[in-house]
Amino acid sequence: MSTTLVQNAAVLDPIAGEVVPDQSVLAVDGQIKEVGSTREVSASNTDRVIDVHGQTVMPGLVDGHVHVYFQSLDLPLLQSWLPSYLVPKAVRSLEDMLQRGFTTVRDTGGADFAIAQAVEDGIINGPRVIYGGTALSQTGGHGDGRQRGDSSHNDCCRCPNIARIADGPDEVRVAARDVLRTGAHHLKLMLSGGVSSPTDSISSVQYSDEEISVAVREATAAGRYVTGHAYLASAITNALDLGLRCIEHGNLIDDTTIRKFVEKDAYLVPTLVTYQAMDEIGMQIGMTAGSHAKNSEVLDAGLSALEAAYRGGVNLVYGSDLIGEMQVRQLDEFAIRSEVQPAIEVIRAATTTAARLLGLEGRIGVVEPGAYADLIVVDGDPIQNIDVLTHPERHLSLVMKNGAVYRDRL
Secondary structure (H helix, E strand, C coil): CCEEEEEEEEEEECCCCEEEEEEEEEEECCEEEEEEECCCCCCCCCCEEEECCCCEEEECEEEEEECCCCCCCCHHHHHHCCHHHHHHHHHHHHHHHHHCCEEEEEECCCCCHHHHHHHHCCCCCCCEEEECCCEEECCCCCCCCCCCCCCCCCCCCCCCCCEEECCHHHHHHHHHHHHHHCCCCEEEEECECCCCCCCCCCCCECCCHHHHHHHHHHHHHCCCEEEEEEEEHHHHHHHHHCCCCEEEEEEECCHHHHHHHHHHCCEEECCHHHHHHHHHHHHHHCCCHHHHHHHHHHHCHHHHHHHHHHHCCCEECCCCCCCHHHHHHCCHHHHHHCCCCCHHHHHHHCCHHHHHHHCCECCECCCCCCCECCEEEECCCCCCCHHHHCCHHHHEEEEEECCEEEEECC
């Protein structure tokens, strides 16, 4: 049995929205056993005692939208990489995420059971990976990365891919069952045009009602859910009516869509930092002029959409969606969202609300008995100053996942 006592802490409770001083947290075999005042919580024969000297202990962060295999905006270059080159880059990406304080991530296109298992087995030091396998896309949709003159098909079943093409209800059914067969936690559908895809427009609506319904039926039968990439209000409203539980991005939502989110108790994962980063440096790292122009279509609308969704009571989850070299900006989403949301609401998006979406409520996103011992220690109070979370080189003192310490600067 392994025990760790974290003492003299100010514990951030995302549910209550407060920081409680003079607390200790006892972790046993990777799980939180006790939380209480430093005078009351103690343990004999503790393997390790960590005195945080009054700094803030809070739940490990959750990023609800990452792509561990999407390691370059230069799509032809990305497609030329062998798995033996791409996978080590993905491993380094996961290691870096953990060092930023993310102890759980949800991959929404690409990550598979193998890389998730490698993290779980301790082969890779990274956050817990909640994976959805390859996303499903129609031909010419957001998940079709082929250039106009490319008629080839990548049928390598063991090569890392972000998405797979499935056209028509029968192909969608087969593809959905195949992705779910691998243990995927969710299915993802490309429902409208995207920034990085070379042959569609932001305004294109993708997948028919019948195709979407088939995917929802298959996911529901397997006890999973469907999330969808979408910007357009009409596409999102329709998808929610057809049973999707979650929408990624949603930059172009309207009041009708917001009411639909609330009616269906669905989740929205805005990813504002990726549009900002692509606007600033995308062209320098392989982004095409066409994709850069499409990025401009959704960049300015994102923050106002987030504010409207927040004021409308939508379930909001933290997501970054950063690609390749841009992943160093993963924490900047906190600063962007805090322009229109209170800091505690942004923190909840990266803790308790994310936990509900992932089906891990009470296990991640909280510092309480029964949860995984996923903890970070920051020098400052993020509720009063969200910037404490955006500068790990100055403020992030410790990262613990499942009771094991991966960063210690105390």
